[in-house]
Amino acid sequence: MGNSYLPPTIQAASGGCDPVALRAIFACFATGVTVVTANVGGSPVGMTVNSFSSTSLLPPLVLFCAANDSQTWPQIKSTGCFNVNILASDQGKLARRFASRDAPRFAGQTFFTPATGSPVLPGVLAYIDCVLCDTHPAGDHTIAVGQVVEAAKLRDGPPLVFFASTWGAHRPASRRRRLNWRGSHLARSLHLSDRRRVADVRVDDTGAVQTGGSAGKRAQMPIALL
Numbered sequence: 001m002g003n004s005y006l007p008p009t010i011q012a013a014s015g016g017c018d019p020v021a022l023r024a025i026f027a028c029f030a031t032g033v034t035v036v037t038a039n040v041g042g043s044p045v046g047m048t049v050n051s052f053s054s055t056s057l058l059p060p061l062v063l064f065c066a067a068n069d070s071q072t073w074p075q076i077k078s079t080g081c082f083n084v085n086i087l088a089s090d091q092g093k094l095a096r097r098f099a100s101r102d103a104p105r106f107a108g109q110t111f112f113t114p115a116t117g118s119p120v121l122p123g124v125l126a127y128i129d130c131v132l133c134d135t136h137p138a139g140d141h142t143i144a145v146g147q148v149v150e151a152a153k154l155r156d157g158p159p160l161v162f163f164a165s166t167w168g169a170h171r172p173a174s175r176r177r178r179l180n181w182r183g184s185h186l187a188r189s190l191h192l193s194d195r196r197r198v199a200d201v202r203v204d205d206t207g208a209v210q211t212g213g214s215a216g217k218r219a220q221m222p223i224a225l226l
């Protein structure tokens with residue numbers, strides 16, 4: 001029988017818990033992928049995060065979990081702000097880059113800055129710009145809660161999905177659902193027709209930040225919440 005019962009791999013109540021086995025079970029949960037960024041005195045920082053969750057509409061809150069051994073999280077925390085970049089299915093390379101300590105994450109990268117000054121990366125589906133309003137210790141992670149101050153959908157298309165340690169794209173179950181990517185009420189309500197010119201920023205290969213370039217990029221008018 002295909003569904004035969006197997007004894008549980010994890011029984012924390014009986015003492016101890018194998019983190020490797022637990023990680024494999026957590027990996028059964030497919031997530032989207034974000035890059036959480038901040039602006040540390042003019043220097044951009046960011047890290048790949050899949051623990052992001054929308055949390056509350058009234059007031060508008062989101063959260064993500066930061067590993068306590070992360071080098072980037074204390075920098076984000078020090079700014080009191082962060083921006084959640086929601087990645088598209090063609091941005092796996094960007095996700096890998098912002099998860100690696102091997103190379104400077106922003107070298108050669110352009111971005112623009114919303115209300116808090118935390119970078120919005122090119123090509124993302126949407127961004128959610130936040131003020132850090134609360135932190136909660138949670139084992140080997142810290143739960144960071146942000147109040148949304150500005151948000152915009154920038155693009156249609158499938159999100160980047162992370163499942164069982166692999167990257168993929170969301171595939172809607174029906175053609176009708178595929179069409180809804182473009183036509184959903186939610187997309188329309190966030191896709192305001194008004195557009196504004198936003199300041200572009202570029203970090204060159206030496207890590208120097210150049211602002212106010214002429215490569216001004218047009219973005220959807222964000223919804224400003226505060």
Ligand SMILES: Cc1cc2nc3c(=O)[nH]c(=O)nc-3n(C[C@H](O)[C@H](O)[C@H](O)COP(=O)(O)O)c2cc1C
Nearest residue numbers: 047048049050051065066067070071072098099162
């Ligand atoms: C798909 C994916 C999701 C990740 N999600 C998180 C996360 O939710 N929280 C976190 O602290 N690190 C997460 N990481 C790890 C960080 O991106 C990064 O690798 C780690 O924080 C080390 O870099 P740092 O020391 O600069 O923070 C994730 C990595 C990958 C590849």
